[in-house]
Amino acid sequence: MNVINTSVRRKELTRLAAQLFVQEGFDRTTVRMLAQEMGIKSGSLFHHFKDKQEILAAVIEEGMQNALTIARQSIEHCSSDPEARLRAMARAHLETLFTDRNAHVVALFEWRRLDPVASAHLSHLRDAYEALWVQVIDDALEAQLIRGDRFLVSRFILGALNWTVRWYDPSGPRTPDDLADELVAMIMAH
Amino acid sequence: MNVINTSVRRKELTRLAAQLFVQEGFDRTTVRMLAQEMGIKSGSLFHHFKDKQEILAAVIEEGMQNALTIARQSIEHCSSDPEARLRAMARAHLETLFTDRNAHVVALFEWRRLDPVASAHLSHLRDAYEALWVQVIDDALEAQLIRGDRFLVSRFILGALNWTVRWYDPSGPRTPDDLADELVAMIMAH
DNA sequence: CACTCACACTAGCGCTTGCTTGGTTATCCA
DNA sequence: TGGATAACCAAGCAAGCGCTAGTGTGAGTG
Incomplete structure (x- = not known):
């Protein structure tokens, strides 16, 4: 009954849960569905997670940690040129959004299902992530x-990026990097 | 048991339902909660709507019809200048988004809960609305x-606009028109 | 060998869900 | 005045929900 995913098993279960949460939505996903997807019976599920809420928290935490790691790496391995940093940040955002799509869709659309304790805990991670964005945008400004x-610029940019999960087709001709570059080009003042 | 909201009563019930759907989400909103909000018993609810699904469809249809009407009016009462039209469209979008907020939040985030029949029917309305946008954006391009x-530009713009429902505070200093103007300014090539 | 412990199982409790039924009241027009 | 009709209610059904209790088992440890 850990806060973070320690065991490999639990990490795998979390991944499966994320997929179902995206497919069906958190509320419509029953513990019996989750258990079946994991190849166990519904009772056994509560050996790994203390309740359904904790599964949701695990999914979101996993996604946030990955996003933070990738975003930090992208910024570090990048010149100090504001344009390059803005582009790198947008690329990193879309990259995590689509390599780790399930977890992020859950984070974006099921956040309100978190209980207050988990929400408070995860808010710190989200704030840390947004702080990276604010700094890059400040430099660009x-x-x-x-x-x-x-304030408005950062909201608009994040909105445009986050909304991509609703229409982007990874099997199409455009890569996530294409999207990032196009967005940056659109908002840049030449 | 109408497809569209004919009676005044049903329209009012739909408005109340929209509010609850936003507050709790469609799945978590029980027919008993809906009935209580409407001042009737849960059984009586099925005199007005044949099932819970139909309430959702009514909410979304109501919002879409209004959005279409307002958007069309805005474009008509507007000069043919591409910039003015783009700005008018963005303003209209945000105006409907916040005067009729509940219905639109439901349309944006509970669409997948519609059964296939209702979804197909309402998709036409949504397509008609998006067609207005595509034309305005084509002219601006x-x-x-x-x-x-x-394609990308229109997705980014609609994404940025739709995402405002997640952070915009109507009681704050900024008006919806401020947001629209700022967004247009951000993406315009001077 | 005995012991622990992670992991899984069966069975089912207590509760809530969407929805139905059969009957009552208020309104309005012929 | 009478009869249709819309709007409502009390009661409850069948199904499904999250979760618990108690048990079994096989691998690793002293």
């Missing part, structure tokens, strides 16, 4: 790469 | 007001 109110 | 791929 200062360099006059883009224009506008820093 | 042709006038070189904005740059980029028409």
Whole structure:
């Protein structure tokens, strides 16, 4: 009954749960469905997670940790040029969004199903992630790469990026990097 | 048991349902909760709607019809200048999004709960609405007001606009029109 | 060998769900 | 005045829900 996914088994179960949560939505996913997908009986599920809520928290935490790691790496291995950093951040966002799609869709659309304790805990991770964005956007604004109110600009950019999960088709001709570059080009003041 | 909201009573019930669906989500909203909010008993609810699904469809249809009406009016009462049209469209989108917020949040986030029949029917309304957008964006692209791929640009813009329901605070200092203007300014190529 | 412990099972409890039934009341037009 | 009709209610059914209790088992450890 851990807060974070220690065992390999639990990590795998979390991955399967994420898939079902995306497919059916958290509320419609029953513990019996989860158990079947995991190849066990519904009672056995509660050996790994203390309740259904904890499965949701595990899914979201897993996704957030990955996103944070990748975003930090992208920024570090990147020149200090504001445009390059903005592009790198957008690429990293979309990359995590689609390599780890299930977890992120759950994080975006099932957040409100978290109980207050888990929500408070995970909010810190989300804030840390958004802080990375704010800094990159601030730099871009200062360099006059883009224009506008820093609060609104960051919301619009994140909105446009997050909404991609609703329409983007990974099997289509466009790569996530294409999307990122196109978005940056669209908002840049030449 | 109508497809569209004919009676005044049903329209009012639909409005109340929309509010609850936003507050709790469709799945977590029970027919007993709905009935209580409407001031009737849960059984009586099925005199107005044949099942829970139909309530959802009524909510979404109501919101879509309103959005279409307002968007069409905005475009008509507007100069043919591409920038003015783009701005008008963004304003209309945000205006409906916040005057009729509940219905639109439901449409955006509970669409997948519709049964296939209702979904097919309502898809036509949604397509008609998006067609308005595509035309305005095409004009803006042709006038070189904005740059980029028409498909991606329209997705990004709608994404940024739709995502506002997740963070915008109507009691704050910014009006929906402020948001629309800021977004248009952000993506315009000066 | 005895012991622990992770993991799984069976069985089912207590409760909530969407929805139905059969009957009552208020309204309105012929 | 009478009869249709819309709107409502009390009661409850069948199914499904999250979760618990108690048990079995096979692998690793002293």
